[in-house]
Amino acid sequence: MFIEKADLGSVIYDYQLDQITEGDDDKVAQACNAAIEEAKSYLTPNIDNKKWLDGRLLYDVEAIFSKVGDDRHSLIVQHCCTLAKWYVAELCNADFIYEKAKERYDRAVSWFTKVATGVINVSTLPQLVRDETTAGDKQPFEFGSRAKFNHEY
Incomplete structure (x- = not known):
């Protein structure tokens, strides 16, 4: 598994x-599993949506999350641990600072969102090559003109 109890x-x-x-x-x-799935959902491109063809980096999510031990990307591990902490915090009534956990969760989600939308690029993460399997037959832009307007009913 990408993160485990010891990582928390x-x-x-x-x-x-x-x-x-x-x-x-x-x-x-x-x-931990919920945190990993949430992180994957942010980084996985929706190849059926044209906005993913706008030139942003497409990360190889399976390669990222299949790493173990010291081969894992440390920032991804840290943010996944923060997400996992949030899921544990939902059970909590212990001496636990809820607001701090919520703030850190929000920051981790914001970071993943920025990476997914291309605001932040993580050069050390494996990337997908743009080809027929990642881009399909869709193009990021469409050209042409509208059909001629006719007043006839």
């Missing part, structure tokens, strides 16, 4: 994680 130590203390999840590693795994 950078965003939440172990005692807090254990207290919130009541020591249930399945809840932690569910939060």
